[in-house]
Amino acid sequence: MPSYTAPTRDMQFVLDEVLDIRNSDVPGYSELEPDFTSAILEEAGKLARDVLAPLNQVGDQEGCHMENGVVRTPKGFREAFEAIKEGGWNGLDLPEEFGGQNLPYIIGTAVGEIFVSANMAFNMYQGLTHGAISTILAHGTEDQKKTFVPKMISLDWTGTMNLTEPHCGTDLGLLRTKAEPQPDGSYKITGQKIFISSGEHDMAENIVHLVLAKAPGGGPGTKGISLFIVPKFLVNPDGSLGERNAVSVGKIEEKMGIHGNSTCVMNYDGATGYLLGELHKGMRAMFTMMNEARIGVGLQGYAVAEAAYQNAVAYAKDRLQGRAVTGASNPEGPADPLIVHPDVRRALMDQKSFVEGARAFTFWGATLIDRAHRNNDATAMGLISLMTPVIKGFLTDKGFESTVLAQQIYGGHGYIEEWGMSQFVRDARITMIYEGANGIQALDLVGRKLAQDGGKHVMAFFEMVKSFIKENEGEERLRADFLDPLKAASKDLQSAAMFFMQNGMKNPNEALAGSYDFMHLFGHVCLGLMWAQSARAALKALDAGAEDKRFYEAKLATGRYYMARQLPMTATHLARIQSGAAPVMALEPDAF
């Protein structure tokens, strides 16, 4: 069975040294002393290692089952959920007023990584609840907040998001679920929703569904859409549970992975719903949840890769097979461990350099969110809005690839379910699809975010890279290994953006045909920047005579690997982008 240990040392390095959060002006950050954050991370790590990780394979193999309309989660999930509740983990970064602890979002992010690595399918019950809470907090009435949020923070109730219908996913303008206004101000919701994660289960007293539906008078397409709160059990004025609402599970989907999470078809048959936010402005409200969820999915991408990587390392050290070509490393044994072989090293370094870079990138994104919310910083808001599709799309594509590399190290044993490596691959696969398939992320990035506010957010990013390079030019130890490659990669990104500007106006397909490559190009530059920053922090620690020298030296070596072996991809992405729309669009549909 795979095991998992929270990478708290690396998390602390990112928090304290790369991002230096203590010395930031974000309200609440000055309290994030290493002793304090490390106590939280260690505690989360313990729960992850001892309770959540051991249930990961159980959840995969047993799955969720429907018995007389009730969904049963896998053995042990209820108890684990109780442990999460008791620890108050769900409210970590939510308002004290409703029972949360009001810590910054970045702490929730770090803890989230730990829980996802240990058991992604399980963590979704909590994760979606968190997103639903944020949406109610952002758009709900005072009454709605008081009624729903405390119970959801405590996880007595959980939340879901209901967008997709059988005939529409991305194109929500097509949705058919109807909301009919009732004399008492509520609505009757009727329609079918599919792919509803955590749609029904046996771990909470109530489930609060946030449902997109069309109320009369809203006009065609997405303009007519509103968002509704549809609880499984209606809530009495005193907060106690009332009658069962007319919402039921059609079936549980058979999926490729995340079997521990109940993905449901939900049928709404005139269910009572309450408008959340403004009428016919449902898309805007839903995007509160969506943007949070997208960053959360990017996090899932690398968090599952971290878990897979840890197990691949263990196997590569343990499994004896072949001899090092440069001389036996284990001459007493029948063979050397896999890790002596250069190609196994390559696969491990690919994973390690991705996961650590992705962690720094995501944590940095979390600081932007904190800055946007706590400092009302429009620049940070613009930057995270630009970065959201990159975090989601790039980290999930690469995260999936990384799990495939981890599985590969096991050879035939990786293909056998017994070892658990297949599960990481199958679980990670969904992250490229849900909360907007990655092609949609690329479209969002190139079609919307790039030119947003006159393109100033991407200019801010370029400026950031430029000034980092300038500030550190004097550092010989950074120049050739980090700054030069970063400069080249950033130049590729600028050339790509320029190509879009010059050609996309005349023909938008010229930009859209390169959108996916642009998302990846952007992701590489972001990770390159993170590695350059990490290298600077490592050098600083070494210069200051840090005790665990080996950690910092490994950090530098891993960064050098990323810059030398991964960053060159930007040139290929640029070449593809610059080949334009013609090769992509040449064929008529019936020539396929």
Add this chain to the structure above:
Amino acid sequence: MPSYTAPTRDMQFVLDEVLDIRNSDVPGYSELEPDFTSAILEEAGKLARDVLAPLNQVGDQEGCHMENGVVRTPKGFREAFEAIKEGGWNGLDLPEEFGGQNLPYIIGTAVGEIFVSANMAFNMYQGLTHGAISTILAHGTEDQKKTFVPKMISLDWTGTMNLTEPHCGTDLGLLRTKAEPQPDGSYKITGQKIFISSGEHDMAENIVHLVLAKAPGGGPGTKGISLFIVPKFLVNPDGSLGERNAVSVGKIEEKMGIHGNSTCVMNYDGATGYLLGELHKGMRAMFTMMNEARIGVGLQGYAVAEAAYQNAVAYAKDRLQGRAVTGASNPEGPADPLIVHPDVRRALMDQKSFVEGARAFTFWGATLIDRAHRNNDATAMGLISLMTPVIKGFLTDKGFESTVLAQQIYGGHGYIEEWGMSQFVRDARITMIYEGANGIQALDLVGRKLAQDGGKHVMAFFEMVKSFIKENEGEERLRADFLDPLKAASKDLQSAAMFFMQNGMKNPNEALAGSYDFMHLFGHVCLGLMWAQSARAALKALDAGAEDKRFYEAKLATGRYYMARQLPMTATHLARIQSGAAPVMALEPDAF
């Protein structure tokens, strides 16, 4: 449920126009008139579409089960196997003397692609039998050939290959299965083998296991290994089945995919075995099977991708979602089909250009095998020996990626098992692992094949590329789109080989750290060459006023896509290779 139609038009194009097999001097090729080959391919296509493809998802969902030591294949498999037997499909390219039809290997390859696309797991029962037959034909005594081969060609008996043991896969020198010589010249085989595809099932009267084991006196490591024939039922002198041999199934493995094939743990408890080939030369004999199997696995890689691609195209044309940014293509409908979107096109073109290029590459490889066997052509033998790891490693990595792209087009529906796209991904995944994990292919290529016979095979390949470019330089329509990119890619490959020569002598890790990238670089150059040759053939047909102009124009457009969008990867692979061993090997094992 996914469907499948054999791409016979494209196969004929490769056979008749790209490879021009009729005009080759390989014995038997002159008879391969288009009418003749097309009759075979159409017939195979019918069987694939009507019988095999409908059982693909059944096999995945039902899997194989053990009942009282007997393995039951999924519903319908027995009947389908009867149809394969009745059609004589297994003997297509095997000697007439033993009941085969003696057609060239290339015909077996084309038919193999069709069957694998339709149902990979099912086709393995037959495919492994074919490999076992080749091994017996190459190394067996006359008596062994007469006893086993006719029954195996008719598929009354099937075959397996038994290499892996729990503690050793790649490193066969570690194997523990023992062969004790008996007074009658037979051996008693004792040991456990794992991951044995088609190890036990209910579709044949007998199963002929080819088993690697150590007989006394052979010395340590792989030198001590011999190959044995161990039939499930012993065979009486008159050819009838005798007593049950002491070989049994330990269990059926739970795998990520190819559930329709029974992957077994096999226990040999003093089972009677017969030496196949020379004593202590078992590795050499096994490599007959292995090399054939490796090309077969490369074929699986792109064949599954072809099936996934066909379904992705159908879905992209059918599913209405969003509007073309350049103006509605389906203004009467609620939305446009997915195929209007540039990023969906990109994903489809990636798949199409890969699969068609891979087909040409594999078919070309098959002509090398025919030439090697039928003309005793040492150059062809050297070239296919060099190409085998590229066909296996590159086509399976890219084939897997291609199935992931196909699945992605389905959005959430791709993740649900109901639609069958997940199965293509899960099935394709094994091709990167078995018959030598792809890292081993890269090692074989760089560590062995590249320098084989003084490097003359790779020189022959470079010469081939060079003379193709030279011959066609006058063709304006090829130059910019095909010849220039091919020249650049081939130059990258030469630079990489040069880097290995200059640095690998001093430190073999300098070569091995780049081996995986080299395998991919090589694969891209091969597909680039295939596309350039295909383009030339398409232009020739168009110039001759071919009727189905649209086929040839699509061929040219697809080739241009590959050259513009895929071939630039060679530069990145070269950059990685030239960064050398240092970034890869910098960390001590305990720093991971």
